Amino acid sequence: MKIALLKEQAAGENRVAGTPETVKKFIALGATVAVEAGAGAGATIADAQYADAGATLGSRAETLAGAAIVLGVQGPDPASLAGAAPGAWIVASLNPFGERARVDGYAAAGYEALAMEFMPRITRAQSMDILSSQSNLAGYKAVLDAAAEYGRAFPMMMTAAGTVSAARVFVMGVGVAGLQAIATARRLGAQVSATDVRSATKEQIQSLGAKPIFVENVKGIEGEGAGGYAGEMSPEYQAAQAELVSAHIAKQDIVITTALIPGRPAPRLISDAQIASMRPGSVIIDLAVESGGNVEGAVAGEVVTVHGVKIVGHRNVAGRLAADASALFGRNLFNFLSAFWDKEAGKPVLDEEIGDAIRLTQGGKVVNARLLG
Template identity: 45%
Template sequence: MKIGIPKEIQPGETRVALVPAHVNLLTKDQHTVLIEKGAGQAALFSDAQYEQAGATIVDSAADLYAGAEVVFKVQPPFLNPTTGEHEAELVREGTSYIGFLDPFNRKDNIEIFTRKCITGFAMEFIPRLTRTQNMDALSSMATLAGYKAVLVAAARLGSIFPLLSSAAGTLYPAKVLVLGAGVSGLQAIATAHRLGALVEAFDPRPVVKEQVGSLGALFIEMALPADPKIETASGYANQQSEEFLARERETISARLAKIDVVICTAQVFGKAAPRLITREMLDLLKPGAVVIDLAIEQGGNCELAEPGKWVEYHNVAILGAANLPATLPVDASTLYSRNLCNFFTHIFPAGAKGLTLSDEITWASCATHAGRVVNPLLGQKEVKEGSGSNE
């Protein structure tokens, strides 16, 4: 098979879908790897490195898409502002596409994929199973986002994170509140704790209390019992009623007066992020406090957060931290590349003839196939197992 890796064109995106070190994971099974010229440049991977690893450099995106049977990508297909061409329109009919699709919001791509009979695999849809952990790109990127969010907050805060005693006096540790104890939240807790901060974490799911405590943070419990439907069978948080959100905000408000940094990570899969910090709640924070909202791409946990911008409100600095993994392009690309390779070798095992969708992981991850939407999360009422060729 010919596997194509185009250069990402979305503004601010620095990652590449395949790193040179992983080219051999594909070529050893007799696949051909096509790399668009300059695709790895923003992630500090040169064309020469790809060629040395056994890949072929292609001069343009149009040539790459025309030759690829399978496409690896980071961002969903995007309208190129320079050429006026939509990336999805460049993908040839019958191709298999693997990458983040943002399928709940980017309906344009789903429409193009079905029209062109493109088999679209959404990395967001990979089920959370023990045997899919090495394919779980959402968790890989969330880990980096949680880590970087704390570093960004520490750089912005006007005081240091750790306890420091000197002849000139004692500086007391910063207090950090992490909202949400999913993958990014747990990494934020661990990073802030390592930097010496006193860390608290809030999550309505009692099941995460032990994990939070093991990382050195204080788990903040709600005054009322958690809703029994707080979590899906897949481990994602469920969307909650406004009454439940009001109870959450009340619990959070009681902690804010002594907090220096708030890291917001609470998200609901496929839905808008819960609004956990209102404008009025920001008034409870100390002057100089910092809020980093990692849920901004789903609408944000903080009312005043704006994507990619610092907002100042009553001496509180608020950042809607969009796409933080792209600020760590080397490691983000390396993790994502390995996730993609692991997923690819699962759906196209060595020696396989064409694509088989009967496997649980393959089918659950598939958004479009054979000219139709096949994933129930996108509104397909009846999911039928089947198979088809990648040709």
């Protein structure tokens, strides 16, 4: 069983889907591992480190030749996979809704595409969850980016020359990224508040020492939506939340938005009028900018200034911490494949619960129910 670890082709993608640590572990299972030369350069992993771990290094064609499993961070172009074994597994973050043509390309080429972002959020799959591992880093990095753009100190400082007030940070969306953002901002000494449409997150916010900002007595979303995400809000809740947030956001120095709805554009959380109400020099970090954005006026890949407020729209925020992001991503992939490794067959054999959830293509067809509905 040959596993191919490819160099990422997407612009600005510095992560890699495996590290020398995971290469050793795959070899211990009985697999052979081939790594495309330069695959780890963006994550400061030298080719020699992969070679020392037991991998063979070569060109893309040499790496793919006869590979039964191809590992990537972002889904590779089907046309770039020539030489992989018939029916090879493509294991990566495949963006099935945003890159449907690419998914169709995998099917046409006869590959079995496995979308790691479709991993069900169940207890036994937690160690395989790339969304959680990468969102955790994104939430942390969002606060550092905010601090860099803010131009003032985060903690309260009492000096002989006077007192510096603590920065006020408001986190909108309390999933994995939001919780890490709260924790990081608190560690830096900010005064932190947060909101979410899921009432169950109120205790999580309080447990991290932040102030929950919630709409009361209006039906929103009591539980979590599919896969741990929030669903769409009722019109009544949207109106009530907008009113509450407008009053609160005008007093904030930094706002971090993290809200996503799988398969749909990111919900709009902050309007131009709300931005205008903020103090000049304030900062907004939109972690959902690549999915349409939570913030009106946010531009993917750019930092723009609107009404004197900086709106930060960095792409691939987790990838801005490429070494740690790669280490976690690689472990997610190893945890996934090793959990289903059949020693007698010498390869992984998926069960229905997880296999059906993440498998996009098989036998020349698109087979995932979420793409056929």
